[in-house]
Each structure stands twice: as C-alpha cells, then as structure tokens.
Amino acid sequence: MAISSYRVIPGPESYLSPAAASMGVVLPEKGEALIEGKIVPEEEAIEKITEKLILAKNPFFFPGPLILWAWNEKAIAKAKAVKELAEAAGAKIIPMPDYRPKYPMINPEEEINPNHPNLTIWHNKIDTCVFVGVHCHYANLALKIIRGGTDCYTIALCGQAGHEDAMITLRDIHSEEVQKLTEVVKRAKGGTPQ
Amino acid sequence: MMERKVVDPEYMFKRAPREKKFLIGNEAVAEAVKRANVDIAIAYPITPQSEATHIVGDIYAEGYIKDYYRGEDEFNVMSAIAGARMGGARTFTATSGPGTLRAFEMFPLWAGARLPVVCAFMCRGVNSPLTIQPDNIEIGWLMDTGMLIFHAENPQEFFDMTLQAYIVAEQPDVHIPIGVCVDGFFVTHTREIVEVTPEDEMLPPYDPSTSPVPIMDMEVPPIRQMRDPFVMKSNYISYNTHASWQQEVRAAGERAKKHIARYVGKFIEVTNPDAEILLIASGTAAAQARVAMEQAREKGMDVGLAKIRVIRPFPEDEVRELAENPRIIIVPEHNIVGWLAREIKSRIDNSGKVRGHPRVFGGMTMPPEFIMEEIVNGRAR
Amino acid sequence: MKKNIATISPGFEDIMPEEYQDLVNDGPYGRGLGIKNLGTFKELIEEHPLCAGCGLALAIRLTAASLPAPEDTIIVGTTGCNSILMPQLAIHNIHSLFGNQSSLAAGLKRALKLRYPDKNKDVVVMAGDGGIADIGLSPTLHTWLRRENLTTIMLDNESYSNTGGQESGMSCEGAVLNMAPTGKKFPKIPMPEIAKDSGCAYVATVSVANARRLGRMVKRAILVAREIGPTYLQIFVPCPTNYKFSTSETLKRAKEREKIMEYISSEAEKLIKEANI
Numbered sequence A: 001m002a003i004s005s006y007r008v009i010p011g012p013e014s015y016l017s018p019a020a021a022s023m024g025v026v027l028p029e030k031g032e033a034l035i036e037g038k039i040v041p042e043e044e045a046i047e048k049i050t051e052k053l054i055l056a057k058n059p060f061f062f063p064g065p066l067i068l069w070a071w072n073e074k075a076i077a078k079a080k081a082v083k084e085l086a087e088a089a090g091a092k093i094i095p096m097p098d099y100r101p102k103y104p105m106i107n108p109e110e111e112i113n114p115n116h117p118n119l120t121i122w123h124n125k126i127d128t129c130v131f132v133g134v135h136c137h138y139a140n141l142a143l144k145i146i147r148g149g150t151d152c153y154t155i156a157l158c159g160q161a162g163h164e165d166a167m168i169t170l171r172d173i174h175s176e177e178v179q180k181l182t183e184v185v186k187r188a189k190g191g192t193p194q
Numbered sequence B: 001m002m003e004r005k006v007v008d009p010e011y012m013f014k015r016a017p018r019e020k021k022f023l024i025g026n027e028a029v030a031e032a033v034k035r036a037n038v039d040i041a042i043a044y045p046i047t048p049q050s051e052a053t054h055i056v057g058d059i060y061a062e063g064y065i066k067d068y069y070r071g072e073d074e075f076n077v078m079s080a081i082a083g084a085r086m087g088g089a090r091t092f093t094a095t096s097g098p099g100t101l102r103a104f105e106m107f108p109l110w111a112g113a114r115l116p117v118v119c120a121f122m123c124r125g126v127n128s129p130l131t132i133q134p135d136n137i138e139i140g141w142l143m144d145t146g147m148l149i150f151h152a153e154n155p156q157e158f159f160d161m162t163l164q165a166y167i168v169a170e171q172p173d174v175h176i177p178i179g180v181c182v183d184g185f186f187v188t189h190t191r192e193i194v195e196v197t198p199e200d201e202m203l204p205p206y207d208p209s210t211s212p213v214p215i216m217d218m219e220v221p222p223i224r225q226m227r228d229p230f231v232m233k234s235n236y237i238s239y240n241t242h243a244s245w246q247q248e249v250r251a252a253g254e255r256a257k258k259h260i261a262r263y264v265g266k267f268i269e270v271t272n273p274d275a276e277i278l279l280i281a282s283g284t285a286a287a288q289a290r291v292a293m294e295q296a297r298e299k300g301m302d303v304g305l306a307k308i309r310v311i312r313p314f315p316e317d318e319v320r321e322l323a324e325n326p327r328i329i330i331v332p333e334h335n336i337v338g339w340l341a342r343e344i345k346s347r348i349d350n351s352g353k354v355r356g357h358p359r360v361f362g363g364m365t366m367p368p369e370f371i372m373e374e375i376v377n378g379r380a381r
Numbered sequence C: 001m002k003k004n005i006a007t008i009s010p011g012f013e014d015i016m017p018e019e020y021q022d023l024v025n026d027g028p029y030g031r032g033l034g035i036k037n038l039g040t041f042k043e044l045i046e047e048h049p050l051c052a053g054c055g056l057a058l059a060i061r062l063t064a065a066s067l068p069a070p071e072d073t074i075i076v077g078t079t080g081c082n083s084i085l086m087p088q089l090a091i092h093n094i095h096s097l098f099g100n101q102s103s104l105a106a107g108l109k110r111a112l113k114l115r116y117p118d119k120n121k122d123v124v125v126m127a128g129d130g131g132i133a134d135i136g137l138s139p140t141l142h143t144w145l146r147r148e149n150l151t152t153i154m155l156d157n158e159s160y161s162n163t164g165g166q167e168s169g170m171s172c173e174g175a176v177l178n179m180a181p182t183g184k185k186f187p188k189i190p191m192p193e194i195a196k197d198s199g200c201a202y203v204a205t206v207s208v209a210n211a212r213r214l215g216r217m218v219k220r221a222i223l224v225a226r227e228i229g230p231t232y233l234q235i236f237v238p239c240p241t242n243y244k245f246s247t248s249e250t251l252k253r254a255k256e257r258e259k260i261m262e263y264i265s266s267e268a269e270k271l272i273k274e275a276n277i
C-alpha cells in the first residue's frame, strides 16, 4: 500500500476534513502508537504526549462514559488513574457522560461535539485535549471535527485499537498504562525549571 | 449435538486440517455457519438462496444455533438482524436479487449503526421481467451502501469467506457489515469439492464489549444512549456530524484492509500480470475468464487474469498498479450495467484501455469463447 | 442492568453535570416508582425540543415514569416526532427506520433473551400512528402473530405530525388534512380489535389526559409482555400544531375524545392479579 503523506496536525484544517483512515493513515499494531499519522514506538508517543501536556497553556481531559461510570472494576481503576494523570498534568476535566445531542442549541464557537453537551472548545482556547473512555465511533467523529475547525492538539488514550484522527494516539490503554504515563509526566514536570 | 471447541480464527482459516466434501454452494455456506458460532439466524425464502437457510434451520434444530425463525419479508428480516446485532448477538441471514432490493433501506443503516452483520447474497436477476436466474446486478447497488463486499468464485471460497467475514467485520476498528456475494445457481447449485474445517471446531463467540458503539442492553454505559442519535437539527454542527459519521463508516472500511489481508488473504489473485491483455473479473466470471485465458495462451496469445475477491473496500492501489502494463483490459461480467468495469475505469488514469465486455445477464452463461472473441478483437485493435 | 452503570466513578462525582448527579442520586432505576411519585424523583427525560402543548411528549414522559423496570428497559422508536425526544431519554433506545420498529425490536428481544436468560429485559416499541398502523403494519402484526414478547405503544395523534400533518390510517373519517384535501374516505383503523385478534394478551386504549390509568396500563402491558406474550397500548395524544388548536387545550381535547378500553386474556388476568397492578 502507498505510504500516506497525509499528516494529522492541528487545524483549522478544512470546511470538511477527511477521515485520516481514508487518507491512508493506518492504525498502530500492539506496542506501537501514532504521532501525527506516523507509526512510532509507543515510548516515543508517550514522550511526545508528556511534552505536549507540559507545554500546553490550557490542557483539558475529556473523559467519556466508559470510565465516568463505575460499571466494572476496570472502569473504576482507569477513571482513578485518568484523574491522577490530569492532576499531574495540571489539566482541567470536562466530562462526557453520554452521547446526547444538545438541545435547544449548540454554539459552534463554544461547543463542538455533536452528540455531547459538554465538549467545549471555548473559542479555541483549549490548546491540548485528551480523549479517554469514549466509544471509538464517537471519539473519531469528534476528533475529526476538532481538527477541521480548531487548532487544538488532540491526544487519544484508546482502550482498543487507537484513533487515526487524533494527533497522537496510544492503543490498548488501561489503568496501568495510564499510571505509567502519569509517572512520566510527574518526572518530567519535576525536572522542568519553574 | 456434538461437543465442540472454540479455536483461534487464524488457526481455523490457515492451519486446521481440512476434510474434502462434495458440496453445492448453498451447503458450503451452511457448513460455514455451523462453524461460525452464530447466535441467531433469520430466514426468508427466495431462490436460489432458500436451500442454504433451510440447512441453517436444520443446524438450529440440532442445537448449533440458539435461535432461528422465518421472518415476514426481507426488509423486516434485515431489521430483526439489526436488532439482534444491537443486542450483542452474532447473526446470519441470506437473500437474493428481489429480496436484496426489498431490504435495501437496511444496508446503509447496518453500516451507519456500526453493526458487524454478515449477510450472504446469492445474486440473481431482478424484476421485470421476472427471473430467478443468475445475474449479479445487485452487487453494483450494494457497493455504495457502506457495507464491505466479498465476491466468492466457488463453493470453497463461499465457505471460507463466510467464516472470515465474521472475524473481519467484528474487529473493533471495523465493526461494519460484510456482504458475502456469490453468483446464484453457478455457485449455489454447483457441486464441487470443498475442503471444510473440522466439524467440532468453531469460531470464538462475538465479544460485545469491544463494540465502537454501545450495545443496547442496559448493561453498558451510557444509559442515555440512542442508536442512532438524531443529528437532524438544522445547524452546521449537525450537518458536519452527519458528514463525519458517513466518513467514519468509510474509514472503518479502510481499516478493514489490514484485517482482510490477514484473515482473508489476497484482494486480487493475479496470473501473468505482465501480459499484453489483462482480464479483470470477479465471481464466476473469473472462472470463465481463467478458461479463456488458458485457451488464449495455448494459442500463443499474451493474456493474464486478475481475479478481484474483495469489491469493498476496493483494492485501488493494486488495481492502479495492475492497469499500468497491459495494452488492453477486458472486464467480463454477469450483469448489464458493468459495475466492475465502471469501478476500474473510475480508479485508474488510463481508463480508455478498459473494455467493459463481454457481459451476460438474465441467466445467460458466459462461455469462454465469448470472452475469447473479445480477446481476439482486442488484439486486432 | 448492572446497578453501577448509573454510579459515577469515584473521584468524578463533583465533575459531572448536575443533571447527571441528580439522575444518580435521585433517578428511578430499580426503585419501582410510578406516576404517583412524579415530582419526587429525577425523571428520565431532559429538556427536549417538541412543540409546546404536545400530547405526544407528555405521553412519553408519563410512560417513562411508569416503566416497571426502567433499569432493564430498552425502547425502540421510529421516525416521527417521538424520535426527536428519544435521545433525551435516560434509557437505551433505538431509532430504527420509519416502520420497522417491531421487527427490529423482535430481533433485539431475542438477542437479550439469549444473552441474559436469567434477567427480564423489557423491550418496548413506542411509535407514532403512521409508523405502527400504516408503514409498519406488517411487522407490527407479524410480531403479534408470532407471539413475540414485546409491548407496542402507539402514540396516536391521528396524523403524520412530523412531516406536517398528513392523513394517516388512524385519522378519523372525514378529517381534512394534508393529502386528504376533501376529507378522509375511510374510518380509523381498528387497531385494538386487530391486536386482540392477532394474539395480544393485553390490549388497552387511553388518552394522555388520564395519567394514572395510563401509568397502570403501561405497567400491565409491559408485565404481560414479559411473562405471556405481545401487548398493545394505544394512547390518544392530540397534536396542537397540526390540528391547529391552542396549546392549552390539549388535555381538554384528549379527555373529550378519550376511549377507555381494556382487554385482558384470562392468563394475563391471573398475572395482573398476582402482581397487584
């Protein structure tokens, strides 16, 4: 297959962005990750995520229903780990409890996710965001729309096969992997002269 | 009912011992269903498919499938299949020509709702005038529904692809429907040697927890979840969502490519890729084209064959590469519209070299001589 | 359901929007609530965009409040005014297509029976009169004839409301509506009678103005469907927008034309007595 030259980078990209998969971006295999459409070893992506989180002016976590609801022990553990990671990164949290279309109005300047009331972009003031615990289909829609309309840097910590539409994606991420990431972020933060 | 064990899909497809049986296509697909660990099968009679779902009914009666019934019509069968899939069950159904058209509104819904349905299409002509004979025009219509399409050449491929389709369709990053198509009668009613996997080995069950959209059983969050949520508010974000949703379904098809390569194998099987005249065909047209190619080569003509096994996602890169060398590309088809020729022409740069002939339809067979005529004409050009 | 799908993961309680906290702390799951408890618990419906004075919206609200087991109920709707409200309902629900709600529900119910043999999963079809009696008549009847364990609830506003007030089979004879410019030429389809003859074990009609009775009928219809066989409930839900009356008159109109009917098979009778509803 032809190697894709398409890069998954912050927008605003287009009136209607393509899905990265249709531009030839392929999901990573186990142990790998994607940075801006390129397959890299997982460690490299972890480093890059750490850098992005630390340098971000206004980072946000968007946890989804798969971890916000305490429906099994894994979800509870992952939720706890994600909260610690967000705290370590100094990020704020906007929860996405479900996929309810918002009524009566969506203000596209402020909110972007079609099927959720709370994914806010606030006139592009969120410069880095992390998707975690969102069902893959919905995450892909939102990630693509964000790329189309904003310059937000998107990161997806996926429990399954990953997301080409995010600028960085890890795959098979569960609570232990999130904890490891937190350690890396903490260490990096500690090492940064304030 | 015999004791059975779950086996690894790759083992089943590639390494499991095979037993030779003498089967028609309809029996072959039922043998596949028996090994596919299906929860629910729903049937509706139509020739040439009916026999397959009769046998599936027998398999149910023996206890290998948990639920089975005859539905009220194809639209409602496909709807019930959607409901069963949304509830987390693995399903099987099959139809032909008029049944496909009767059900049509459901196919984009299956894709849009991210349902990994596996449906067999035993293609036949559509009305009017009434015919029950082989003609695969329906594949041309199915191609743009968002479903993935495999086109099996013979009972053996029908058996293999049906099993493989479950595993590809149910990948969490794919999770869209697959139509496994064959040309009616030519495959469904032709008896051939089929090598089947052991009867006491079956695929692992479907795992609903990996679905990219929530299963509708009130056991997974979020509780407030509509499949599909109405996105028809009149605003930019709604439209953009709908557009992105459609893109995501196509993206899922792209992601299927690597799983197809792993589980199904080659998208295209090529003989003599450097030939002056390349036949490109799918289904039984490929079988006839193979005979024509051999005859032509015996006569000293430089002819090759590319058999396309996967129609969606279409192997565009491979077809573009294949199309570079030959002076002429001949696309024999079992339908009047020439959907394969159309598809190839739209994907390559030099579409002028594609000859969308010969075509037969309405039940007519495709004698290799008819393809040969085209080869000879092509050489003279 | 797993009880904790409505429990917030520890640490996120304060972060969740208020309406979700309310749903968790004060929602109806597993509490056996009903119409009489309205006003004392967090309802399943969030703000929705249906017209002011809409009878159908009220009927959905009352039905949602009457589900015997909202924690294990899945609703199957169909295209129409109902489908615009449904995404605001805190229960798994499906928008199928226009008219295939019953067959889809049958497949769903069978899947859930297989996957959860020891649990009751109530599958409830809730759809418009056009969706059930016209375009979806065939699967509606066939699920009844096959004795599928489904509850069918018709939101009867006597027209295709969502598409601008066209005549439906459930409109009254003589009614002048879009696509019936000289008045409808045949009477209302006798769905309750058809339901009875097609094997429904419980058939009832009521209007949205009769909240308590409606609530009881919903509970009965679902319970009988769970244990015995198909059930049908037809709720008259006047539509001020298309029948062009004042939004304050909905309940009055509903009351005026209300027909209360209840058919209960002998088997269902026993069950209802035992359950005391």
Ligand SMILES: Cc1ncc(C[n+]2csc(CCOP(=O)(O)OP(=O)(O)O)c2C)c(N)n1
Residues within 6 Å of the ligand: C056, C079, C080, C081, C082, C098, C127, C128, C129, C130, C131, C132, C155, C157, C159, C160, C161, C162, C163, C168
């Ligand atoms: C196959 C198909 N035909 C027609 C429509 C158009 N349509 C959408 S909603 C609707 C009317 C629904 O009427 P009803 O079921 O009575 O529900 P109401 O809106 O009155 O609640 C129609 C005709 C459609 N969406 N799909």
Ligand code: SF4
Residues within 6 Å of the ligand: C050, C051, C052, C053, C054, C055, C056, C057, C081, C157, C161, C162, C238, C239, C240, C241, C242
């Ligand atoms: S059109 Fe009628 S039925 Fe539809 S929302 Fe408005 S009032 Fe309700």
Ligand SMILES: [Mg+2]
Residues within 6 Å of the ligand: C128, C129, C130, C155, C156, C157, C158, C159, C160, C161, C168
């Ligand atoms: Mg109506």
